[in-house]
Amino acid sequence: MQKPAVTLMVKAARAAGNVLLRHMNKLDALNIVEKDRMDYASEVDGLAEKEIIKEFRRATPDYAILGEETGSSGHSRFTWVIDPLDGTSNYLHGFPHFCVSIALVENGEPTHGVIFDPLRNDLFTASRGSGAMLNDRKIRIAERKDLAGAMIITGFPPRERPRASAQLKCVDALLLEAEDIRRTGSAALDLAYVACGRSDAYFEAGVKPWDIAAGVLLVREAGGKVCDFRGRSTGPMDNRGLPGRQLVAGNLKICDALQQKIVNTGYAAAFD
Numbered sequence: 001m002q003k004p005a006v007t008l009m010v011k012a013a014r015a016a017g018n019v020l021l022r023h024m025n026k027l028d029a030l031n032i033v034e035k036d037r038m039d040y041a042s043e044v045d046g047l048a049e050k051e052i053i054k055e056f057r058r059a060t061p062d063y064a065i066l067g068e069e070t071g072s073s074g075h076s077r078f079t080w081v082i083d084p085l086d087g088t089s090n091y092l093h094g095f096p097h098f099c100v101s102i103a104l105v106e107n108g109e110p111t112h113g114v115i116f117d118p119l120r121n122d123l124f125t126a127s128r129g130s131g132a133m134l135n136d137r138k139i140r141i142a143e144r145k146d147l148a149g150a151m152i153i154t155g156f157p158p159r160e161r162p163r164a165s166a167q168l169k170c171v172d173a174l175l176l177e178a179e180d181i182r183r184t185g186s187a188a189l190d191l192a193y194v195a196c197g198r199s200d201a202y203f204e205a206g207v208k209p210w211d212i213a214a215g216v217l218l219v220r221e222a223g224g225k226v227c228d229f230r231g232r233s234t235g236p237m238d239n240r241g242l243p244g245r246q247l248v249a250g251n252l253k254i255c256d257a258l259q260q261k262i263v264n265t266g267y268a269a270a271f272d
Contacts, residue, residue: 003127005104009114010123012055013100016048016084017118020091020098023047042092045069048084052102056080064238066105068210072239079105079238083210087186101188103213108236113214115192124192124218132221134196141224141251142197147177147261150254153190154183155204159244163205163270170267174258187247191215194249195222201250201258205229205271212247213237225255229268246271 002010023044049069056063064074067082080102085091087098096119104112115124124139126132132139144150152174156164171181182199184190187207193199195218216226216234226234229246246268248259262268 002125003112003130005112006114006125006127008055008059009102009104009112010116010125012052013102013114013116013123014118015051015055016100017116019048019051020044020085020100021118024091024094042085042088044091045085045088048100049082052080052082052084052100063104066209066239068208072242077107081105081110081209081213081237083188086188086211087184090185095185097184097189098186099189099192101210101214103217103237105209105213105237108238108240110213110217110237113217115188115214115218117189117192122192124195124214126195126214126218126221128217128221130221132195132218134192139196139222141195141219141222142200142254143251144200145253147174147254147257150178150200152178152181152258153193153199153202154181155185155187155190155207156183157204157206157244160206163267166265166267166270167205170262170265173265174261187211188215191249192218194224195219201248201254203229203246203248203258203262205246206244207247208244209237209239209241216247216249219249224250225252227255227259229259229262229271231256231259 064076064079083101086101091098100116102114103110111128113126190202226249
């Protein structure tokens with residue numbers, strides 16, 4: 001049975017998803033802001049986040065909120081961590097791959113997570129200790145034992161372009177073993193796809209709590225592992241973890257193999 005917190009999160013995610021869908025046919029008319037170099041937000045991001053926060057303020061007025069668009073507010077051991085539109089660049093180009101990502105974080109650790117793809121009506125949910133689901137069906141991480149033949153997802157965020165040459169060196173080494181490497185443009189969906197076996201592994205640098213909090217819980221509850229490029233824990237997923245971080249995800253064996261490849265190619269050292 002779905003936890004009450006997850007029921008609330010699903011309601012909020014679907015409300016935000018409806019906002020995204022309503023504006024898809026008028027992308028040319030949207031107000032777009034460049035938050036940082038090649039890092040964009042639109043009025044739709046803000047409208048979707050407002051819908052989510054409205055639901056949470058009504059139901060849990062004492063909880064803190066960390067939203068990609070509205071920032072951090074309130075003080076509590078519980079924090080709603082919100083990305084109202086993960087994959088904004090995809091959305092603004094009409095590229096059909098984006099989602100809503102919401103996590104409830106307790107003292108820095110995600111306890112409930114929801115990722116909603118409104119185009120495919122894919123609803124990923126997870127609660128700590130209760131497993132991960134896709135549209136009410138249990139999901140498990142892929143069982144691939146090593147990098148040979150693996151399909152891996154990564155990202156090239158604008159804020160990490162100074163380290164692009166180190167990342168491309170790592171990608172070059174990975175392609176000697178892996179089947180292929182994808183760059184889809186939505187960290188939250190990347191992690192959801194790892195959790196349900198659509199991809200074998202994922203790695204990316206410069207990700208923020210709202211990008212990954214729900215997805216990290218999904219991967220863990222689907223039987224997988226997450227760590228940073230040095231194999232360490234990912235750190236708090238609330239407003240204490242705002243600096244960009246590195247993340248590796250997959251089943252236990254492939255996560256370790258991928259993390260070691262990142263170290264051996266020198267990519268991890270680029271962050272030292």
